[in-house]
Amino acid sequence: MADKILKQLKIKVWRQKNAKSKGRFETYTIENISTGSSFLEMMDILNNDLIEKGIDPIAFDHDCREGICGTCSLYINGRPHGPDTEVTTCQLHMRKFKDGETIIIEPWRARAFPVIKDLVVDRSAFEKILQAGGFVSVNTGGVPDANAIPVSREDAEESMDAAACIGCGACVAACKNSSAMLFVSAKVSHLAKLPQGKVEADTRAMSMVAKMDELGFGGCTNTRACEAECPKSISIMNIARLNREYLKARLSR
Amino acid sequence: MSKFLTASIGRKFIMSVSGLFLMVFIAVHLGINLLLIFDDSGDLFNQGAHFMATNPLIKVMEPVLGLGFIVHILWSFMLEYQNWKARPVKYAKKNMSGASTWASRNMLVLGGLVLVFLIIHILDFFVKMKFTGHHLLEEVVVKGVHMENAYALVSTAFIQSTALGIFYIIGGILLGVHLSHGFWSSFQTLGLNNKYWLKRWQVIGQIYAVVVALGFAIIPLYFMFGLNN
Numbered sequence: 001m002a003d004k005i006l007k008q009l010k011i012k013v014w015r016q017k018n019a020k021s022k023g024r025f026e027t028y029t030i031e032n033i034s035t036g037s038s039f040l041e042m043m044d045i046l047n048n049d050l051i052e053k054g055i056d057p058i059a060f061d062h063d064c065r066e067g068i069c070g071t072c073s074l075y076i077n078g079r080p081h082g083p084d085t086e087v088t089t090c091q092l093h094m095r096k097f098k099d100g101e102t103i104i105i106e107p108w109r110a111r112a113f114p115v116i117k118d119l120v121v122d123r124s125a126f127e128k129i130l131q132a133g134g135f136v137s138v139n140t141g142g143v144p145d146a147n148a149i150p151v152s153r154e155d156a157e158e159s160m161d162a163a164a165c166i167g168c169g170a171c172v173a174a175c176k177n178s179s180a181m182l183f184v185s186a187k188v189s190h191l192a193k194l195p196q197g198k199v200e201a202d203t204r205a206m207s208m209v210a211k212m213d214e215l216g217f218g219g220c221t222n223t224r225a226c227e228a229e230c231p232k233s234i235s236i237m238n239i240a241r242l243n244r245e246y247l248k249a250r251l252s253r
Numbered sequence: 254m255s256k257f258l259t260a261s262i263g264r265k266f267i268m269s270v271s272g273l274f275l276m277v278f279i280a281v282h283l284g285i286n287l288l289l290i291f292d293d294s295g296d297l298f299n300q301g302a303h304f305m306a307t308n309p310l311i312k313v314m315e316p317v318l319g320l321g322f323i324v325h326i327l328w329s330f331m332l333e334y335q336n337w338k339a340r341p342v343k344y345a346k347k348n349m350s351g352a353s354t355w356a357s358r359n360m361l362v363l364g365g366l367v368l369v370f371l372i373i374h375i376l377d378f379f380v381k382m383k384f385t386g387h388h389l390l391e392e393v394v395v396k397g398v399h400m401e402n403a404y405a406l407v408s409t410a411f412i413q414s415t416a417l418g419i420f421y422i423i424g425g426i427l428l429g430v431h432l433s434h435g436f437w438s439s440f441q442t443l444g445l446n447n448k449y450w451l452k453r454w455q456v457i458g459q460i461y462a463v464v465v466a467l468g469f470a471i472i473p474l475y476f477m478f479g480l481n482n
Binding site: 247 | 256257260261262263264265266332335336337338339340341342343344345346347348349351352353354357358360434437438441442443444445446447448451
């Protein structure tokens, strides 16, 4: 069955020359988009049009286009990664939009994620948080026996669920406070649930939260918007665990 | 310790603990207030009010309660300011209704409105009972004990003014909505939550919020409809 064609769409998009310049919205018209194409393919077609017209193409982040790398972003019609749930923007399809619709595209908005150009933001703040404590200090060496360290199935599952975080930043974009708590809690949890991560449990939670605050992210007010908009459905139960780990570490010294 | 108080989770901890403390107070306050509608002679309520005004433990807790309110309010502004600063450029279009509840996104607004209610409420009753006095408060004797006629002050206020009654009903509902998010949220912030307890806290929280809203709303309604005669 052939995909339907959206005859005309209006794309209202944030244009910003560089980090220092003041941005503004521009509206472009695009025609004959197949509902089977992905949102980023629509952006590619639009950029082609723009290049042909001699207009600077719209800069946006993308890489794997398989929904696993966390590079694509975009705040589409008021929601991170657009109107679908549990998908990244590259996995969002144009069938989620109506013919004649105006689609508003904005970059992630957060003090800690400054705009570099158009829709591209600098998400290196996440790397800085990871560098502050999102690791285990163990000597590498030969591969240990699979069952040498006992881990219960439930712990392994919860750890893996937290490790599904791709660091895209949708949680920050969705949060009314631009809080990075879901990201930080996922990165703390996937280590805290395993024996290998227990050694540095105290310092990890404290240094990652300190870095998160320092970088200018907001605080969590438990609205749960992050969880709802997360393409990997990371649970806010990780935030409860981070709170627990942090308070335990703080109050014990 | 100062680091803890300025860290995001530390601030949230303060909000959570002060909030839980205020929730205990609200439960006690509602319990005493409901005596207004369970005894139309007013003796039971007067005894309750007298107990709250004279019991040594309550007297000690009174300034602590005041402090609890001040801390909860001050910290909420600090927290909201930090959160507001975290997004210098706002979105042109937001569609948050599917992802979070209205109450959770508007705790400061709800809390601010409850604060307005609280100030007027304190001026209405607490200040008169505690400091300035009022002609309706003249002494009554219940079971041989002399006490203020707090029942007369409260019941007369609601019988005389429908506007005041409506104001109190709105106050109760606003508080209920505030608590519908605040209750489970405080346990989440303390880390006392997991996939089993989330639903439980939320259900208990909803029940508590409805009881508080209905409980406080029913008292002015009782007098406005003249059910005390």
